[in-house]
Amino acid sequence: xxxxxxxxxxxxxxxxxxxxxxxxxxxxxxxxxxxxxxxxxxxxxxxxxxxxxxxxxxxxxxxxxxxxxxxxxxxxxxxxxxxxxxxxxxxxxxxxxxxxxxxxxxxxxxxxxxxxxxxxxxxxxxxxxxxxxxxxxxxxxxxxxxxxxxxxxxxxxxxxxxxxxxxxxxxxxxxxxxxxxxxxxxxxxxxxxxxxxxxxxxxxxxxxxxxxxxxxxxxxxxxxxxxxxxxxxxxxxxxxxxxxxxxxxxxxxxxxxxxxxxxxxxxxxxxxxxxxxxxxxxxxxxxxxxxxxxxxxxxxxxxxxxxxxxxxxxxxxxxxxxxxxxxxxxxxxxxxxxxxxxxxxxxxxxxxxxxxxxxxxxxxxxxxxxxxxxxxxxxxxxxxxxxxxxxxxxxxxxxxxxxxxxxxxxxxxxxx
Numbered sequence: 021x022x023x024x025x026x027x028x029x030x031x032x033x034x035x036x037x038x039x040x041x042x043x044x045x046x047x048x049x050x051x052x053x054x055x056x057x058x059x060x061x062x063x064x065x066x067x068x069x070x071x072x073x074x075x076x077x078x079x080x081x082x083x084x085x086x087x088x089x090x091x092x093x094x095x096x097x098x099x100x101x102x103x104x105x106x107x108x109x110x111x112x113x114x115x116x117x118x119x120x121x122x123x124x125x126x127x128x129x130x131x132x133x134x135x136x137x138x139x140x141x142x143x144x145x146x147x148x149x150x151x152x153x154x155x156x157x158x159x160x161x162x163x164x165x166x167x168x169x170x171x172x173x174x175x176x177x178x179x180x181x182x183x184x185x186x187x188x189x190x191x192x193x194x195x196x197x198x199x200x201x202x203x204x205x206x207x208x209x210x211x212x213x214x215x216x217x218x219x220x221x222x223x224x225x226x227x228x229x230x231x232x233x234x235x236x237x238x239x240x241x242x243x244x245x246x247x248x249x250x251x252x253x254x255x256x257x258x259x260x261x262x263x264x265x266x267x268x269x270x271x272x273x274x275x276x277x278x279x280x281x282x283x284x285x286x287x288x289x290x291x292x293x294x295x296x297x298x299x300x301x302x303x304x305x306x307x308x309x310x311x312x313x314x315x316x317x318x319x320x321x322x323x324x325x326x327x328x329x330x331x332x333x334x335x336x337x338x339x340x341x342x343x344x345x346x347x348x349x350x351x352x353x354x355x356x357x358x359x360x361x362x363x364x365x366x367x368x369x370x371x372x373x374x375x376x377x378x379x380x381x382x383x384x385x386x387x388x389x390x391x392x393x394x395x396x397x398x399x400x401x402x403x404x405x406x407x408x409x410x411x412x413x414x415x416x417x418x419x420x421x422x423x424x425x426x427x428x429x430x431x432x433x434x435x436x
Contacts, residue, residue, distance in 0.1 A: 048220035
């Protein structure tokens with residue numbers, strides 16, 4: 021007597037779950053676009069999926085950074101390098117190079133704005149001194165307040181301080197910190213698993229609410245901004261990586277664009293993408309002591325995309341008003357936009373509210389500058405998304421390049 025064993029074919033849901041996470045995100049992206057085109061009235065119902073996903077990432081990111089950095093430093097073995105200094109140097113080089121690309125593109129493709137929009141709400145910072153002062157004050161803020169407001173400069177300062185003190189704690193305390201870090205990381209894994217549904221809701225909700233009609237009038241401006249960002253992502257960053265590792269940089273660059281930039285584009289929040297970047301660094305085999313500090317730090321100070329936005333829109337305003345910009349002033353704009361973007365990354369409106377400070381270099385009145393800010397908010401559906409994608413993916417690219425250059429160990433780029 022023989023017993024026949026029948027194997028049931030996997031269902032569509034089972035086949036879908038077997039796909040890689042990035043493939044599932046791509047499917048969610050396509051479905052979101054289709055829903056927005058076919059039934060825009062239904063997008064409001066699914067937009068909550070995107071809101072929940074972003075809220076989940078933002079809620080877990082501060083506690084993840086705080087616990088992981090503190091546990092990593094407390095457990096750090098004396099004499100083991102963390103490679104933070106070369107990563108910081110790469111952050112500065114990348115941001116300044118992005119600002120320079122934006123200035124060159126603005127001279128090559130001058131853009132004229134229609135300055136009749138109402139002034140945008142919000143108060144721009146008074147100057148670079150105010151920016152630096154706010155940055156320093158953020159580092160010494162109350163730790164509970166820093167966690168509640170997702171002030172990553174303050175979170176890093178307290179996590180590093182406590183981690184250094186707890187290096188002298190007993191083994192049981194340090195083991196408990198590591199267990200806590202593992203627990204928070206497990207929660208992050210759960211949140212990231214919902215990325216396909218989150219991207220589906222974000223895409224459908226964004227296209228259903230605003231569409232792309234409002235962007236057509238600013239097509240040239242968007243082309244210059246997004247073109248600069250693509251040039252930095254595909255040319256400047258690879259050149260920096262090649263300089264560090266002396267081998268083909270594009271496998272690393274494309275891996276980071278695929279695994280990090282896609283989610284950052286739709287979440288439009290560097291802070292929300294911190295858990296995604298940390299998970300990517302872990303899968304690439306980077307040392308936790310390094311990326312647990314460099315990734316949240318990069319989400320705060322590594323702002324190549326913001327430097328591009330500030331530079332392009334400032335020079336567009338100057339061109340519209342017929343102001344002649346000489347080379348020294350343009351280079352000064354590169355420096356101001358780079359450091360300002362790093363210092364005020366947490367301000368509501370992101371890089372846009374920094375534009376009046378940059379236009380002040382050319383004597384442009386604040387009310388005119390705020391009209392430029394208002395135009396920025398109109399195009400922010402694309403501009404802010406591309407900016408965040410560049411900022412966030414660059415954090416991983418430069419961290420991985422610095423680690424590979426310092427250790428000589430190959431990166432794991434064969435990600436599932």
